Amino acid sequence: MESVLESVKKQKTNKLNAKLGRRRAFSSFMVSLTILSMLLALTPLFSILGYVLVKGIPALNFAFFTELPAPPGEAGGGMANGIVGTFTLIGLASLIGVPVGLMAGVFLSEYGRNRFGKFVSFLTDIMLGVPSIVVGIVVYALVVLWLGGFSAYAGGIALAFIMIPAVTRTTEEMLKLVPNHIREAGLALGIPKWRVIMLIILPTALRGIITGIMLAVARVSGETAPLLFTAFGNMYWNKSLNEPIASMPVLVFNYAISPYAEWQAQAWAGALTLILIVLVLNVSARLVTRKR
Amino acid sequence: MKKRYGDQLFKAIAYIFGCSIIAMLGLMVWEMFRGSSFALDKYGLGFLFSSSWDPVTEEFGAWPFIYGTIVSSLLALVIATPISIGIAVFLVEVAPKWFRDVVGFLIELLAAIPSIVYGLWGIFVLGPIIREYIAPVFINTLGKFIPFFAGPSFGVGIFTAGVILAIMIIPTIASISREVIMVVPDAQREAALALGATKWEMIRTAVLTYSRSGILGAMIIGLGRAIGETMSVTMVIGNRPEVPDSIFDPAYTMASVIANEFNEASSDIYLSTLIEIGFLLFAVTLLVNIFARFLVWTTSRGIQEAK
Numbered sequence: 348m349e350s351v352l353e354s355v356k357k358q359k360t361n362k363l364n365a366k367l368g369r370r371r372a373f374s375s376f377m378v379s380l381t382i383l384s385m386l387l388a389l390t391p392l393f394s395i396l397g398y399v400l401v402k403g404i405p406a407l408n409f410a411f412f413t414e415l416p417a418p419p420g421e422a423g424g425g426m427a428n429g430i431v432g433t434f435t436l437i438g439l440a441s442l443i444g445v446p447v448g449l450m451a452g453v454f455l456s457e458y459g460r461n462r463f464g465k466f467v468s469f470l471t472d473i474m475l476g477v478p479s480i481v482v483g484i485v486v487y488a489l490v491v492l493w494l495g496g497f498s499a500y501a502g503g504i505a506l507a508f509i510m511i512p513a514v515t516r517t518t519e520e521m522l523k524l525v526p527n528h529i530r531e532a533g534l535a536l537g538i539p540k541w542r543v544i545m546l547i548i549l550p551t552a553l554r555g556i557i558t559g560i561m562l563a564v565a566r567v568s569g570e571t572a573p574l575l576f577t578a579f580g581n582m583y584w585n586k587s588l589n590e591p592i593a594s595m596p597v598l599v600f601n602y603a604i605s606p607y608a609e610w611q612a613q614a615w616a617g618a619l620t621l622i623l624i625v626l627v628l629n630v631s632a633r634l635v636t637r638k639r
Numbered sequence: 640m641k642k643r644y645g646d647q648l649f650k651a652i653a654y655i656f657g658c659s660i661i662a663m664l665g666l667m668v669w670e671m672f673r674g675s676s677f678a679l680d681k682y683g684l685g686f687l688f689s690s691s692w693d694p695v696t697e698e699f700g701a702w703p704f705i706y707g708t709i710v711s712s713l714l715a716l717v718i719a720t721p722i723s724i725g726i727a728v729f730l731v732e733v734a735p736k737w738f739r740d741v742v743g744f745l746i747e748l749l750a751a752i753p754s755i756v757y758g759l760w761g762i763f764v765l766g767p768i769i770r771e772y773i774a775p776v777f778i779n780t781l782g783k784f785i786p787f788f789a790g791p792s793f794g795v796g797i798f799t800a801g802v803i804l805a806i807m808i809i810p811t812i813a814s815i816s817r818e819v820i821m822v823v824p825d826a827q828r829e830a831a832l833a834l835g836a837t838k839w840e841m842i843r844t845a846v847l848t849y850s851r852s853g854i855l856g857a858m859i860i861g862l863g864r865a866i867g868e869t870m871s872v873t874m875v876i877g878n879r880p881e882v883p884d885s886i887f888d889p890a891y892t893m894a895s896v897i898a899n900e901f902n903e904a905s906s907d908i909y910l911s912t913l914i915e916i917g918f919l920l921f922a923v924t925l926l927v928n929i930f931a932r933f934l935v936w937t938t939s940r941g942i943q944e945a946k
Binding site: 370371373374375376377378380381382383384385387388389391392394395398399402447450451453454455457458459463464466467469470471472473474476477478479480481482483484485487488489508511512515539540541542544565566568569570571572575576579596599600603604611614615618621622625626629 | 643645646648649650652653654656657658659660661663664666667670671673674721722723724725726728729730732733742745746747748749751752753754755756757758759760762763764765806809813837838839840842860863864866867868869870874894897898901902913914917920921924925927928929932
C-alpha cells in the first residue's frame with residue numbers, strides 16, 4: 348500500500364518538476380526577448396551613427412565650413428551660411444524662449460500651486476506635443492504675412508514656440524526640487540518673496556535649469572519642419588535678419604532629396620555636423636548636472 | 640504691515656508669463672481656424688472623405704493624407720510597442736546597474752537625433768534594405784493571399800515610413816514605460832516571487848499588470864508623436880496623393896503634404912486647404928495628448944494613493 352502511495356507522490360513531483368522546468372525555460376526565453384528588443388532598438392542607432400560618420404567625413408573639409416553652397420551639380424562649396432544661419436536662429440529663439448520659459452516656470456513653481464497653475468501646467472504638456480509643422484503654419488500666418496516675407500525673425504520665433512514649453516517644464520521641475528525650508532528661511536529673514544526667488548531659489552536650481560535649456564536648444568537645432576515656411580532658406584549670406592536665412596537642417600533636406608551626388612555627399616556632412624552639435628549639447632548638459 | 644510693491648509687481652509679471660502659455664496655445668488655435676475658414680466654408684466636412692487631390696482644377700480632398708497618417712502611425716505603434724516594453728522591462732528588471740545607465744544614455748541618444756538625419760538615413764540606407772530584403776519576405780508570403788501586402792516595393796512607401804516612425808517613437812514609449820514600471824512597489828515583485836513565480840511570471844503578473852494603463856498612456860503619447868512627425872516621413876513615404884492599395888505603395892501623410900506643398904500653394908484656396916489639413920492634424924494631436932496625459936496622470940495618482 349505504502350509503496351503505491353510513494354510512487355504516486357513521486358509521479359506528482361516528477362510532473363511538477365517537469366512543469367517547473369518548462370516554466371523556467373519559458374521565463375528565460377522571455378527575458379532573452381527583452382535583451383533582443385534592446386538590441387533591435389540599438390541597431391538603427393549604430394547604423395545611423397556609422398553611416399553618418401563613414402559618408403560624412405569624406406565630404407567634411409575646410410571649404411564645407413567656409414564656403415557658400417555650390418550651384419547644383421557642381422563639386423565643391425560648403426554650408427558656411429547654413430552653419431551661421433542655424434546659430435543665428437538658435438540665438439534668436441533663445442533670446443525669446445529662455446526668458447519666457449524661465450518666467451513661466453517660475454510662475455508654475457512659485458505661484459502656480461492652485462487650480463489655475465495646474466491648468467497652465469497641463470497646457471504646457473499639451474504644447475509639448477504640438478507637431479512642429481503646425482508651429483510653422485501658425486508663425487507663417489502670424490509673422491511672415493505680417494512682415495511681408497520669409498525672415499530670420501520668423502524662423503527664430505517658430506523655434507521659440509517649440510523651446511518655451513520645454514524650458515517651462517524643466518524650470519518648473521527643477522524649482523520644485525528646491526526644498527521648502529530654503530524658501531522659508533529666506534522669508535523668515537524678512538527678504539521679500541521676489542528676492543528670495545531671484546537670489547536664492549533660482550541660483551539653487553541653476554544647474555538643472557541650464558541642463559534643461561541646453562536640451563531644449565539641442566532639440567530645436569535639428570528642427571526642420573517649422574523653418575520651411577518661416578526662415579525658408581538662402582543660398583547666400585544674409586544682409587539683415589529681415590530676409591530669408593539658410594539653416595543646416597533645411598540645407599540637408601534640400602540636398603538629400605536632390606538628384607546630385609555632390610549635394611547628397613554634402614547632406615551627409617551636414618547631418619554629421621548636426622549630430623555633433625546635438626551630441627555636444629547633450630553630453631555637456633549631462634556634465635553640468637553631474638554631481639561633483 | 641507695509642505693502643511690498645516689489646512682491647506684487649513680481650507676482651504680476653510671473654502671472655503674465657504664466658498666461659503667455661495660454662495665450663500662445665489660444666493664438667495657435669485661432670490662427671489655424673482663421674487660416675482654414677476659407678476652405679472650411681467652401682468644402683465643408685465632405686473634404687475629409689474625398690480622395691481627389693488636384694491643385695490645378697482646385698479639387699481638394701484630404702482622405703489620402705488622413706489614410707496615410709493613420710496607417711503609417713498605427714504600423715509604427717504595432718512595431719514599436721513590444722520592443723519598447725521589452726526595453727523598459729530589460730532596463731528595470733534585468734540589466735545590471737552600470738549597463739542600465741549605458742543603455743539608458745544610448746536610448747536617449749536615439750531620441751536626440753534630428754528627424755532630418757533619420758530621413759537621410761531612411762532614403763539611402765533603410766529604403767534599399769526594405770526593398771531588397773524585408774519587403775520580398777512579406778510579398779512572397781502574406782502578399783500571395785492579401786492584396787494589402789502585395790508588391791512591388793520601391794523602397795519608399797508607407798511601410799518604410801512606418802518603420803522609421805517606429806524607430807523614432809521607441810525612445811518615447813520606452814522611457815515613459817520605464818518610469819511607470821519603476822514606480823511599481825517592490826512588495827508586489829516580492830509577493831509574486833514568494834508565491835513561487837519565475838522571473839517572467841513575476842514580470843507579467845506583478846509588474847506589467849500593475850503598470851498597464853501607464854504603458855497605454857506611453858503608447859498614446861508615442862502615437863501622437865508619430866502622427867505629427869514630418870521630415871523623416873516626407874523623405875521616405877514617396878509623396879503620392881492617392882489612397883495606396885498596398886502597404887508598400889508610395890503614399891502621403893497630413894504633415895508631409897503641408898511640408899511639401901505649402902510653399903508651392905499658388906492660390907488662396909490651395910493654401911487654405913493645406914492650413915485646414917494642419918488644423919485637423921493639430922486637433923487630433925491635441926486630443927491624443929490630452930487623453931494620454933489623463934491616463935498617465937490617473938495612474939500616477941493611483942500609485943500615490945496605494946502607497
